Amino acid sequence: MTIQVTQSVNPDPFAAATDIATSFSGLKPVAVIFFASSCYDPTNISQAMKEKFPDATVFGCSTSGELISGKMLKHSVVAMALESDVIADIAADVIDISDRKSPSRAIIGLAEKLGSKPLDLDPDKYVGIILIDGLSCAEEQVMEKIGDMVNISVIGGSAGDDLAFKKTWVYLDGKAYDNSAILVLIKPKSRFDLIKTQSFSRMNKILTPTLVDEASRKVMEFNDIPAVTAYAEAIGVDEKDVASYFMTHPVALFAGEEPFVRSPQRIDERSIYFYCQIRKGVDLEVLSSTDIVTDTNIAIKTIEKKNGPIKGLINFNCILRTLQLDKEKKNDEYGAIFQNIPTIGFSTYGEEYIGHMNQTATMLLFF
C-alpha cells in the first residue's frame, strides 16, 4: 500500500511544492492532501501544489501549526500522497458557507459522482473528509446538514491562521477559498477507522445552559444564574480567576460515555463565549484535563491492537491541545507518538466528527 508523507519549510510556495513533488517522485497519487502554514500565500500554494500533481485530487487548508511523522512543525507545508491501491474512488467539492443550500448540493453531487445517493453511501465503505474555514463560526450548521443527508462518517478540522484570527483558507485543485468548506468523499480500498480522542476526566458537575445565544456561541446563564458565577462555583475558584481555568476545565456534552468538548473562549461581563455552539437545556459536564501524550498513546495502541499496523494517519489536532503541549513542553513527545506511522496533520481551530467540537484530536487511519 502506498501512502507517503513529506514536508517542506521552504518559504516560497512554488519551491515548497517542488520539494514535495521531488519527495513524491515516482508516485502516481490519486489524492494529495496538504496542510500549509498561513505564512504561505493561499492562492500561490494551492496553485503550486495542483501544478505539481495535475492528475490527483489536491486539497488542503491553512493551519496554525503542522504535524508530520515524528514532529510538530511551524511555518511549513506537510503533504500526504495516496495512490490507487489505497483509494478506489474520490470526489471533492467546495461548499459556499454563505449559501444555505450549498452543503446539500455538494453532497448530492458528490454522491452522484460516486454512483450513489447520499443516504445509500455505505458507512463501512466510504468516509468523508471536511476542511472548513476556521473563522466562519459555521461548522455546526455545515456538519448538521451533512449529517442529515449521509450515514457515513465525516471527519476533519477547521482551518487555522497561526493564531492571527484574521483569515483562514481551504484549498481544492489549485484554488483557494475562504468562507467555504472542502468536502471530500473517499472510497478507500483498504480498511479504515477513526479516532476521536480528548484528554479530560469528568468532575461530576453539571452546568445546564438556561439562557443562551446559540448563534453567537454565548451563554448568559447556567443553572439559572450568571454563567461566570455558575462556572466558577463548579470548578471551585473565584469568579475573577475563571478565565485562567478555561483551557484545563472546558465542558462537554456526553453521548453515552463519549464527550463532545466545548471550550470556553472569553468572558463578556458575566456571560461566557465558547468555541462551539451551546444548546439551551442540554446538560454539560465540567471536565478536568489529563495527559494528552498518555491518552493519545493509549488511543493509538488500542486501535492498532484492533486493526493491525497503521499505514497512514491524518490528524486534526486542536490548537488548544497544541498550546497545552507547548506549555508542558511535550510537543516532541506528542510528535514521537507518530514516529513510525506515515502521518500528516495540523493544529485546527475546531474538530469535526458527527458535529463540531474543541480540544479534541480527530484522526482518519488507513490499515
Added chain:
Amino acid sequence: MTGTIRQLIDNLIEERAHGNPSLESTTRTKLLLKGIDSGKYSLSSEDDPEVIEKIKQIAKDMNIKLKV
C-alpha cells in the same frame, strides 16, 4: 399528555437506522448535538410542544416521515 417526545425520538431513530446499532448510536448523537438529549425523555415525560416541534423539524431536515 405524556410520552409523545419519547415516541417521536424512537420513531426517528428507527426510520433512520433500520435496526443498525451503530447508526442508532450515531443518530442519537446527532440529535444530542442538535439539542435533543434522547436520554432525558421517557414515556412518562410531559409533552412539551417546543421540543415536539423541534424533533419534527429535525425529522423533516433528515427527510424522515415520522409515523407517530
